[in-house]
Amino acid sequence: MSEPFVSPGKRFTDRYLGVMFASLRDATPEEIAEELAHCRNINRKPVRVPRYFRNRFSETLFEAAGGFPMQVFQTEPYDDGDTLIVYLHGGACIYQPVFFHWRFVHDLACRMHRRVVMPIYPKYPEYHCVDDMRVLLDFYERQVLPQGYRKVVLMGDSFGGNLAMTLTQEIARHGWPPVAALVLLSPCVDNAFTRRDRMVALQPLDTMIKLERIETIMGGWQGTLPPTHPWVSPVYGDLKAFPEATLLIYGSHEILKVDAELLTERMQELGRPIRSHEYEGMFHTFPMFPVKEGFAALREIVRFIS
Secondary structure, three states: OOOOOOOHHHHHHHHHHHHHHHHHHOOHHHHHHHHHHHHHHHHOOOOOOEEEEEEEEEEEEEEOOOOOEEEEEEEEEOOOOOEEEEEEOOOOOOOOHHHHHHHHHHHHHHHHHEEEEEEEOOOOOOOOOOHHHHHHHHHHHHHHHHHOOOEEEHHHHHHHHHHHHHHHHHHOHHHHHHOOOEEOOOOOOOOOOHHHHHHHHHHHHHHOHHHHHHHHHHHHHHHOOOOOOOOHHHOOOOOHHHOOOOEEEEEEOOOOOOHHHHHHHHHHHOOOEEEEEEEOOOOOOHOOOOOOHHHHHHHHHHHHHO
């Protein structure tokens, strides 16, 4: 019997995940400390667009309050004055965007014919939760609001989804024009880990995230804030601030499925609309990758915010 067909994109993704995440997933506390020190050094250097996308993004530098020099990348050549998509990349609060983030953002812009901006927010361990939100709020107030876009869409994957949720809540608290849509891809929403036992049960299926590793990193990132503070765990914030157009996409084979289910339940309890879509057999942040389910999720996102 012949082998079932596996697309080149799927083969590449499987190879990448196997090599990239095996050492991170199984890291010891000492190896985590070494990785954090490495990330501190790397994150002090400017982010560079991958060669393949170098002519498809432009870069500006935003001097945030407090002196943080934030690089902001935006897709070219789309310059629609009506809609702006603000994309907050994931990376466990310590990593800069990887090739697949650039690929996803570029593909999204091409399909939407809208400009997408991706700010490179501060990273742990040099910076903490309060630094992230102060910088992003300053950026939003001084760079996004003055442009007068009719529609602003906030989107984020994994840790970036956490930031997108918190930023949405803070925009409402400040009385600024509400965001038109919120798109969350495998977001981490409960860094108090109140359903840890359910995450442990899913751990054998997760090819990317090790629960103990995430607990260690997020515990440091939150700084002096308690784990249920809305800036740390936005599921405990004002969920009524979320727009009616809220889309949540996640995979069945990831521990953050538990967070997605918690967020869905909380929204339903409040009578707030949310489109929650679990993709069977999929891994963490799968829409980033060149697999058929990832392309399907991207098409769903485009239809949702068009």
